[in-house]
Amino acid sequence: MPKRRYVILAEGAFANEQASKTARGVLRYSEDDVVAVVDSTLAGRDVADIAASIGRSAPIVARVSDTLALRPTSLLVGIAPVGGTLPAAFRSQVLAAIEAGLEIVNGLHDLLRDDEEFVACAARSGSRLWDVREPTGPLRVFTGEAYDVPQVVVLAVGSDCSVGKMSTMLELQAAARGGLLEAAFVATGQTGIMIAGSGIAVDRVIADYLCGAAEQLVLDIAPSVDVTLVEGQGGIFHPAYAPVTLGLLYGTAPDALILCHRAGQREIAEFGSPIPPLRALIAAHEALLAPIKSARCVAVALNTSHLGIGDARRAIDEIAAETGLPADDVVRFGGDRLWNAVAAAAAATPKGAKRKKIAALTV
Amino acid sequence: MPKRRYVILAEGAFANEQASKTARGVLRYSEDDVVAVVDSTLAGRDVADIAASIGRSAPIVARVSDTLALRPTSLLVGIAPVGGTLPAAFRSQVLAAIEAGLEIVNGLHDLLRDDEEFVACAARSGSRLWDVREPTGPLRVFTGEAYDVPQVVVLAVGSDCSVGKMSTMLELQAAARGGLLEAAFVATGQTGIMIAGSGIAVDRVIADYLCGAAEQLVLDIAPSVDVTLVEGQGGIFHPAYAPVTLGLLYGTAPDALILCHRAGQREIAEFGSPIPPLRALIAAHEALLAPIKSARCVAVALNTSHLGIGDARRAIDEIAAETGLPADDVVRFGGDRLWNAVAAAAAATPKGAKRKKIAALTV
Numbered sequence: 001m002p003k004r005r006y007v008i009l010a011e012g013a014f015a016n017e018q019a020s021k022t023a024r025g026v027l028r029y030s031e032d033d034v035v036a037v038v039d040s041t042l043a044g045r046d047v048a049d050i051a052a053s054i055g056r057s058a059p060i061v062a063r064v065s066d067t068l069a070l071r072p073t074s075l076l077v078g079i080a081p082v083g084g085t086l087p088a089a090f091r092s093q094v095l096a097a098i099e100a101g102l103e104i105v106n107g108l109h110d111l112l113r114d115d116e117e118f119v120a121c122a123a124r125s126g127s128r129l130w131d132v133r134e135p136t137g138p139l140r141v142f143t144g145e146a147y148d149v150p151q152v153v154v155l156a157v158g159s160d161c162s163v164g165k166m167s168t169m170l171e172l173q174a175a176a177r178g179g180l181l182e183a184a185f186v187a188t189g190q191t192g193i194m195i196a197g198s199g200i201a202v203d204r205v206i207a208d209y210l211c212g213a214a215e216q217l218v219l220d221i222a223p224s225v226d227v228t229l230v231e232g233q234g235g236i237f238h239p240a241y242a243p244v245t246l247g248l249l250y251g252t253a254p255d256a257l258i259l260c261h262r263a264g265q266r267e268i269a270e271f272g273s274p275i276p277p278l279r280a281l282i283a284a285h286e287a288l289l290a291p292i293k294s295a296r297c298v299a300v301a302l303n304t305s306h307l308g309i310g311d312a313r314r315a316i317d318e319i320a321a322e323t324g325l326p327a328d329d330v331v332r333f334g335g336d337r338l339w340n341a342v343a344a345a346a347a348a349t350p351k352g353a354k355r356k357k358i359a360a361l362t363v
Numbered sequence: 364m365p366k367r368r369y370v371i372l373a374e375g376a377f378a379n380e381q382a383s384k385t386a387r388g389v390l391r392y393s394e395d396d397v398v399a400v401v402d403s404t405l406a407g408r409d410v411a412d413i414a415a416s417i418g419r420s421a422p423i424v425a426r427v428s429d430t431l432a433l434r435p436t437s438l439l440v441g442i443a444p445v446g447g448t449l450p451a452a453f454r455s456q457v458l459a460a461i462e463a464g465l466e467i468v469n470g471l472h473d474l475l476r477d478d479e480e481f482v483a484c485a486a487r488s489g490s491r492l493w494d495v496r497e498p499t500g501p502l503r504v505f506t507g508e509a510y511d512v513p514q515v516v517v518l519a520v521g522s523d524c525s526v527g528k529m530s531t532m533l534e535l536q537a538a539a540r541g542g543l544l545e546a547a548f549v550a551t552g553q554t555g556i557m558i559a560g561s562g563i564a565v566d567r568v569i570a571d572y573l574c575g576a577a578e579q580l581v582l583d584i585a586p587s588v589d590v591t592l593v594e595g596q597g598g599i600f601h602p603a604y605a606p607v608t609l610g611l612l613y614g615t616a617p618d619a620l621i622l623c624h625r626a627g628q629r630e631i632a633e634f635g636s637p638i639p640p641l642r643a644l645i646a647a648h649e650a651l652l653a654p655i656k657s658a659r660c661v662a663v664a665l666n667t668s669h670l671g672i673g674d675a676r677r678a679i680d681e682i683a684a685e686t687g688l689p690a691d692d693v694v695r696f697g698g699d700r701l702w703n704a705v706a707a708a709a710a711a712t713p714k715g716a717k718r719k720k721i722a723a724l725t726v
Contacts, residue, residue, distance in 0.1 A: 084571070109502075109571065139472075142603035144634055203571040207607045208447070208472065210570050237654045239613050240505035243606035244570045250602050271507055274654050287647065291600045291637050 001197070004032040006105075007067045007097065008078040011089050014039040014060065015050055017305075018162055022107055023078030025191040027054045029170050034058045035070035037078070038093060053305065053331070064096040074103040076194065084109025084133075095121060103128040107190025109204065132190045133201040135213065142211035146253040147293065151222040152346040155254035156232035156301070157285055159261040159275045160268050161241060165232035166192050167331050168260050168301040172229050172342060175335030181226040181343055186217050188231045188248060202251075203233060203244045210244065214251025227346055232260065236285060239271050249285065250292050256345040257285055257297040258338065259323075263304045263315040278323050299341040300327040364560070367395040369468075370430045370460065371441040374452050377402040377423065378413055380668075381525055385470055386441030388554040390417045392533045397421045398433035400441070401456060416668065416694070427459040437466040439557065447472025447496075458484060466491040470553025472567065495553045496564040498576065505574035509616040510656065514585040515709040518617035519595035519664070520648055522624040522638045523631050524604060528595035529555045530694050531623050531664040535592050535705060538698030544589040544706055549580050551594045551611060566596060566607045573607065577614025590709055593617065599648060602634050612648065613655050619708040620648055620660040621701065622686075626667045626678040641686050662704040663690040 008026065013019040014037055027034055027047060036059050037047055043062040047054055061067055064075060075097035077090065086094070086108055094112075097104060098121045104112055112118045112129040122129050146153075154172075156165040169185050170192075176183035185192070187199025205213045214230075222228045230252050234241030259282055266275055275281065282297045289295055300319050304312035312329055320327040326341040328334075371389065376382040377400055390397055390410060399422050400410055406425040410417055424430055427438060438460035440453065449457070449471055457475075460467060461484045467475055475481050475492040485492050509516075517535075519528040532548050539546035548555070550562025568576045577593075585591045593615050597604030622645055629638055638644065645660045652658055663682050667675035675692060683690040689704040691697075 109569075144602065203569075205570055206472075206566075207568055207570050207573050207610060208566040208604065210606045211603045236651075239507065239655050240574045241571065242613055243573045243610040246609050247570060247606040250605055276654060284650065288600075288651075291639060292602050 004103070005071060005073045006030075006032055006034045006076045007064060007072040007074070007102070008034055008037045008076045009064070009090055009093055009097075010037055010039050010078040011087070011093060012039060012041050013079050014042055014047070017051070019079055019081070021162060022080045022191045022194070023076075024051060024054055025166060026076060026078065026194050027056060027058065029167070029195045035072050036061050036067040038062070038064055038067065064093045064100070068100055072102055074105050076105045077108060080107065080190070086110050094118065098122050098125055098127045101125045101127055103130060105130045105132060105194060107132040107194060107201070109133060132193045133204045135200055135205050137216065139206065139209040140212040140216060141209060142215050142251055146215040146218045146251065149218055149222045149253070151226060151228060152256070152349050153218055153222055153228045153230065153252055153254045154256045154258060154342055154345075155230045155248060155252050156258050156260055157245065157249065157297075158232055158235050158259070159265060159278075159281060160235045161238060162269070163260050163262045163265070164301060164303040164331065165260045168258060168335075168338075169229040169231050170195065171330035171335035172258075172339050175330075175339035176227065179343070181346060183227040183229055184221050184225040186221050186228055186230045188214070188217065188233055192231045199231075202247060203241070207243065210247035211251035214248045215253070218252050227342060230254065235268065236288065237273065237275065237281075238268055239273060246288070249289055253293045254289075254295050255349045256295055256342065258299050258301055258342070259285070259297050260301045261303065261319070263302050263307060263312070263319070278319065282323060296345075297325065298345040299338045300325050301338060302327050302329050304329045304332060367466070368434060368436045369393075369395055369397045369439045370427060370435040370437070370465070371397055371400045371439045372427070372453055372456055373400055373402050373441040374450070374456065375402060375404050376442050377405055377410070380414070382442055382444070384525055385443045385554045385557070386439075387414060387417055388529060389439060389441065389557050390419060390421065392530070392558045398435050399424050399430040401425070401427055401430070427456045427463070431463055435465055437468050439468045440471060443470065443553070449473050457481065461485050461488055461490045464488045464490055466493060468493045468495060468557060470495040470557060470564070472496060495556045496567045498563055498568050500563075500579065502569060502572040503575040503579060504572060505578050505614055509578040509581045509614065512581055512585045512616070514589060514591060515619070515712050516581055516585055516591045516593065516615055516617045517619045517621060517705055517708075518593045518611060518615050519621050519623055520608065520612065520660075521595055521598050521622070522628060522641075522644060523598045524601060525632070526623045526625045526628070527664060527666040527694065528623045531621060531698075531701075532592040532594050533558070534693035534698035535621075535702050538693075538702035539590065542702075542706070544709060546590040546592055547584050547588040549584050549591055549593045551577070551580065551596055555594045562594075565610060566604070570606065573610035574614035577611045578616070581615050590705060595623065598631065599651065600636065600638065600644075601631055602636060609651070612652055616656045617652075617658050618712045619658055619705065620652075621662050621664055621705070622648070622660050623664045624666065624682070626665050626670060626675070626682070641682065645686065659708075660688065661708040662701045663688050664701060665690050665692050667692045667695060
């Protein structure tokens with residue numbers, strides 16, 4: 001499929017790292033082009049001025065109509081609000097994009113196809129409406145087939161939402177490139193799907209089928225690679241979203257876990273409930289998983305984006321000492337160190353079909 | 364609302380306790396009338412012959428058409444198969460009931476309203492189609508309001524599916540009748556909803572809204588009673604359904620737990636994965652809940668339906684000794700012992716508005 005040329009809609013939100021995490025994730029990791037970001041409060045600036053870590057440049061403009069000369073193919077709704085509803089301020093811009101014939105790529109729980117005005121307008125203009133979060137394929141209950149997948153499955157878990165589970169797995173995929181083991185990123189959330197082009201937004205799946213959806217992702221991808229890197233969701237102690245975390249933990253039947261954490265964070269952001277000490281948090285995941293599938297946490301991915309470079313390196317060393325595990329900020333310093341930990345775990349995992357190839361790595 | 368007069372459809376399934384658990388639950392606990400059960404493999408028998416523990420009599424017949432002289436108002440689909448699809452053998456009987464103008468009460472994931480033939484037939488006959496599992500009301504994310512409910516909330520958890528979580532809470536509600544504390548059963552599954560007349564089938568809720576749905580049930584019911592008895596679902600170590608369990612554990616923010624278990628069971632029935640020893644299982648629930656809401660397991664409800672009376676009493680004593688908690692088979696021996704444990708826990712729970720009334724119990 002040809003590259004998309006995205007306009008990313010992040011009205012009033014692009015300066016806020018959390019509110020614009022979909023926009024920033026696509027800017028950083030997508031192989032598609034981004035011709036502009038729409039946020040009238042930052043019009044005239046460049047995304048690189050607002051967030052240098054994104055690693056690419058794109059103009060910020062006030063309206064979708066300002067971008068049409070840049071020949072966009074698609075408008076991406078670049079926010080992830082709690083509850084998943086489309087803010088009123090976004091509506092006119094989405095309509096303008098539909099009228100201009102752009103594809104609309106939407107990751108909110110609110111589906112474009114349930115909106116009569118959007119659907120009618122798209123019918124006139126020929127726009128495609130892609131609701132990324134809408135599950136595709138049949139609903140299925142977990143069967144246990146994932147237990148028998150001979151390839152190695154790695155799942156990201158986290159101390160909270162928005163600490164870097166998707167970014168970690170994308171950085172590990174990048175670190176694996178050109179090496180002995182072939183690795184594939186598996187998207188489980190809307191931004192990951194926008195970046196990877198496929199996946200299932202597991203938080204959108206009916207609860208009874210959640211583990212089955214997670215299992216299906218593994219069955220679809222694992223056989224074609226050596227290591228499957230599954231994006232995590234939520235957090236096992238998150239009062240609102242923990243069921244999604246547990247669905248991935250059981251449904252993907254992983255061989256290894258990577259814990260993602262923001263350095264210094266002690267509480268779940270939205271609720272103020274405590275995050276256990278990391279060793280206890282790791283032990284809780286391993287204990288929950290133990291009756292289902294034996295797996296260990298093999299590394300800690302630390303998000304230090306709020307720290308200076310010296311503090312970041314100290315925080316990484318402290319976490320490594322505290323947990324006894326390899327630790328790094330993979331977004332800041334690259335994924336090599338943690339990928340090596342994953343590859344070592346893969347080599348030590350007694351699996352079937354691919355075992356010889358992986359075992360060769362240890363010689 | 365006037366009492367329903369049910370025909371319960373359990374074709375080929377009524378002799379199997381697991382396959383017919385919806386039928387048996389409604390027969391045992393519903394205040395509605397049951398005029399007949401349809402199962403051609405047992406036609407001519409009575410439900411009391413097949414399962415004396417149900418505690419009521421009703422003829423078993425071969426076809427829905429055999430029941431019309433008994434003036435039924437409603438056909439209840441009385442099975443709960445894995446995956447939730449309507450067996451082919453049921454289809455002609457459901458159509459016969461719709462043609463006869465009966466209301467259809469269906470708890471399967473497969474919705475009647477998605478079936479064009481059923482919908483068209485019901486439009487002609489005037490039948491009401493009630494899909495019990497379809498969530499009513501708006502989807503909402505967990506907010507934490509449940510933390511502030513001043514009344515006592517008790518949640519049933521279990522070592523597996525189908526061990527008696529619903530029956531336990533219904534028996535406790537019955538035991539509370541006429542006492543100092545007013546208790547209400549809250550249904551979270553299809554059979555419970557059929558019995559209570561309201562509730563939310565939480566396993567049908569989109570995963571992101573699961574905790575919010577559980578919270579809503581508590582917010583709707585708890586203020587009008589002293590003790591809210593929430594039906595549990597699944598099991599925290601169940602490979603397919605654990606996310607639903609965790610959604611109830613976090614979303615209802617309970618003050619006390621009751622563990623439900625089948626005496627002697629060591630493995631999750633469908634998957635063969637191990638059930639931890641009960642003390643470890645209780646500790647796992649309490650530890651998972653600890654960062655969200657402090658609560659203890661206060662009793663064990665033991666299902667001994669497969670044991671003779673002497674073995675049952677010995678099993679109960681053993682579990683009480685093993686866990687250090689009150690234990691009983693509430694279906695077999697009544698809910699008084701465990702209700703007393705719940706009432707004592709309620710009295711010891713430092714809550715707001717209703718605290719004086721509850722505290723008076725301990726004087």
